[in-house]
Amino acid sequence: MLIHIKPAKAAVPVRKTNGDYLKADGEKVERSSFWVRRLNDGDVVEVKAHATAKAAATTKA
Numbered sequence: 001m002l003i004h005i006k007p008a009k010a011a012v013p014v015r016k017t018n019g020d021y022l023k024a025d026g027e028k029v030e031r032s033s034f035w036v037r038r039l040n041d042g043d044v045v046e047v048k049a050h051a052t053a054k055a056a057a058t059t060k061a
Helices: 033-041 049-060
Strands: 002-007 027-030 044-046
Touching: 002 033, 033 044
Parallel strands: none
Antiparallel strands: 002 027, 002 044
């Protein structure tokens, strides 16, 4: 199952399991215990699908 997440604070980079940094605007990752821990710790936040669609609609207008 994929989830769309982004760092909770733009100034604080979050490492992915492969050592790269999570993109500041967020990206889709496989839901795993690693990302669930990051969510529970408050390091990342989940981006909901309707929020993304709403932002895209606002940008087009």
